[in-house]
Amino acid sequence: MTSKKPSTYWGEAIEAGDARRKQEQLDVARNVILAGIEMAFLVSGSGLAALHETETAMGAFLAAHNAPLAAEIAAIKTEGTA
Template identity: 70%
Template sequence: MTGKPSTYWTAETEKANGELREKQLELARNVIVAGIEMAFQVTGSGLAALQETEIAMGAFLEAHNAPMAAEIAAIKTEGSA
């Protein structure tokens, strides 16, 4: 919670927001799985499909979240998690 007094409507709004977020995440997962599936069909290789997905996610993060992309690049470079 955010420190505001909880009311019925506050709780209901937060519940609805949580449910919407879960639906959005499920849709995003399905899109990612469809992308991996398509890459598999094009490359004929599960490993190549995962590599293509990693490249695509890297490009997405670089475009939309530069600090996270830099952190991930550092992890890959240093070989530590």
């Protein structure tokens, strides 16, 4: 049995604003990551090296800010050929 607050205009407006801000933050984060990959590619000249550098940077960021997620990602092995 879950109790849910009745929906109100202001509650819905706040939730819509929160969802919009979260989506904007995700869009900015995606663009920053893509810019980082592009910069690493320009410096290294290799797409795989760029992805590796980006993966290393994200690993360090996650380790500093979200240890459980970092451990989960560390368990993922990436493989590929170019």
